[in-house]
Amino acid sequence: MGSNKQAADSLADQPKLVTKLPVYVGDLRQRLGEQRTEPVDVVLPTAVVVQSRTTSDPVVGEVLIESIERGVSVTGVVTFVWEADCRRCLEIVQRTQEVEIDEIFQVDAPGDSELIDFDGQQIDLLPVVRDAVVLSLPLAPLCGPGCEGPDPSRYPAEIEGQRVLVEKGPDPRWAALDGLQLGDD
Numbered sequence: 778m779g780s781n782k783q784a785a786d787s788l789a790d791q792p793k794l795v796t797k798l799p800v801y802v803g804d805l806r807q808r809l810g811e812q813r814t815e816p817v818d819v820v821l822p823t824a825v826v827v828q829s830r831t832t833s834d835p836v837v838g839e840v841l842i843e844s845i846e847r848g849v850s851v852t853g854v855v856t857f858v859w860e861a862d863c864r865r866c867l868e869i870v871q872r873t874q875e876v877e878i879d880e881i882f883q884v885d886a887p888g889d890s891e892l893i894d895f896d897g898q899q900i901d902l903l904p905v906v907r908d909a910v911v912l913s914l915p916l917a918p919l920c921g922p923g924c925e926g927p928d929p930s931r932y933p934a935e936i937e938g939q940r941v942l943v944e945k946g947p948d949p950r951w952a953a954l955d956g957l958q959l960g961d962d
């Protein structure tokens with residue numbers, strides 16, 4: 778621990794930070810079952826969830842858009858990179874993760890449903906990709922299954938959420954996390 782890794786990402790590369798990822802689907806909707814794949818390659822604004830955050834690496838993958846009754850379905854897998862402070866030793870952890878996308882856009886979708894309302898012609902993939910990524914961020918990851926933390930004798934390691942050995946309570950610095958709830962803000 779103690780290495781102060783700087784996220785000095787070069788901005789020389791063209792950032793693909795956008796506020797919309799519009800895809801025209803009017804052509805697909807002329808016939809039920811019509812489908813097309815669309816590449817995803819986008820940089821999301823940084824999102825922070827408890828101890829994890831998205832990075833400036835692009836989210837990449839591919840989705841299949843298929844024409845269905847009154848809308849389109851969007852399914853696929855995207856890969857992104859997250860970064861977090863290990864909950865035991867506070868080292869920075871960085872991992873690549875895949876997340877599934879599975880959404881339905883419907884014309885005049887009711888507001889209380891999980892369907893996404895759209896005008897029948899164009900969908901916006903950005904909120905779909907962003908939500909999938911943010912919801913899959915780990916809340917309190919470890920740098921590795923065997924991380925012993927700053928003081929292993931007092932705070933024994935946990936593996937995959939299972940307390941291996943409990944002698945004292947968890948690190949009081951993390952007690953505040955117990956009361957936290959995920960919100961969309």
Ligand SMILES: [Zn+2]
Binds near residue numbers: 866867920
């Ligand atoms: Zn650690």
